[in-house]
Amino acid sequence: MDVMKSFSLEGRVALVTGAAYGIGFAIAEALAAAGARIAFNCRTQANLDRALADYAAKGIDARGYIADVTKEDEVASLVAKIEADLGGVDILVNNAGVIKRIPMTEMSAEDFRQVVDIDLIGPFICAKAVIPGMIEKGHGKIINICSMMSELGRETVSAYAAAKGGLKMLTRNICSEYGGANIQCNGIGPGYIATPQTTPLRERQPDGSRHPFDQFIVAKTPAGRWGTPEDLMGPAVFLASDASDFVNGHVLYVDGGILAYIGKQP
Ligand code: NAP
Ligand code: GCO
Numbered sequence: 001m002d003v004m005k006s007f008s009l010e011g012r013v014a015l016v017t018g019a020a021y022g023i024g025f026a027i028a029e030a031l032a033a034a035g036a037r038i039a040f041n042c043r044t045q046a047n048l049d050r051a052l053a054d055y056a057a058k059g060i061d062a063r064g065y066i067a068d069v070t071k072e073d074e075v076a077s078l079v080a081k082i083e084a085d086l087g088g089v090d091i092l093v094n095n096a097g098v099i100k101r102i103p104m105t106e107m108s109a110e111d112f113r114q115v116v117d118i119d120l121i122g123p124f125i126c127a128k129a130v131i132p133g134m135i136e137k138g139h140g141k142i143i144n145i146c147s148m149m150s151e152l153g154r155e156t157v158s159a160y161a162a163a164k165g166g167l168k169m170l171t172r173n174i175c176s177e178y179g180g181a182n183i184q185c186n187g188i189g190p191g192y193i194a195t196p197q198t199t200p201l202r203e204r205q206p207d208g209s210r211h212p213f214d215q216f217i218v219a220k221t222p223a224g225r226w227g228t229p230e231d232l233m234g235p236a237v238f239l240a241s242d243a244s245d246f247v248n249g250h251v252l253y254v255d256g257g258i259l260a261y262i263g264k265q266p
Pocket of ligand 2: 063099146147154160179187190192
């Protein structure tokens, strides 16, 4: 067996959802470096145009499409367009996601529903759209972007934790239901990663000092720093490639050690 070749994604088509920037962009960049042809979706033309320029600047010939992951008809036509433009999807990365930080007793059911809709039902809709094609091809990789909140709770993120905990179980269920069709569905659980989603948690205080949450995360992370989108590149290539063909239903936490650590004694 040629081990290094088993990490190659040559000839594979990857759809990374919500990959105009942030973690999705870095994962798409990594999959492209390993040889995959990249398709991504986002919700606005302005983001699409900016992202296409950013991919081109990296030398990546990515195809971008407008589609909202919560809309079944939009996702179905996204998958059909990718098939016509690049070929059937071999690798799906369910990356699109949002968070609303609101104390639970102040959160409307509508806000809660919106988070679950994007972070949990979106991955269901996207997976459902690509699985038949994967079955036909005889192989497929689905990577669900989970979270520390697939395992832990904290104040203000009830909807997000419910959705990401659900996404961990959707990962196991897709593995259970389609593992026999040679489809591997795994999760990546990023720790605290510096992206637009977490910008509010890292904002400098009026006196110039670091945000208390920023200090808390650095102290709670054995690596002693925030993660970067680049930290997720190697794990994504591994889970997208033949190198992980017997890894299924697993969530790979890429968190600098947060989940292993009880925290510093005060
Ligand atoms: P981000 O910078 O906010 O990017 C999220 C992306 O998702 C954006 O491109 C956004 O596009 C897209 N998106 C949101 N709703 C969508 C929808 N309905 N349809 C299509 N695209 C949609 O977030 P990130 O930090 O890169 O996070 C990416 C994923 O990792 C998310 O699932 C997030 O929960 C997860 N995650 C993040 C961290 C972290 O610390 N940053 C840690 C663990 C897990 P728009 O511009 O259209 O909104
Ligand atoms: C928060 C954060 C998180 C992270 C991430 C951790 O408010 O606690 O935004 O939930 O983004 O998902 O893994």
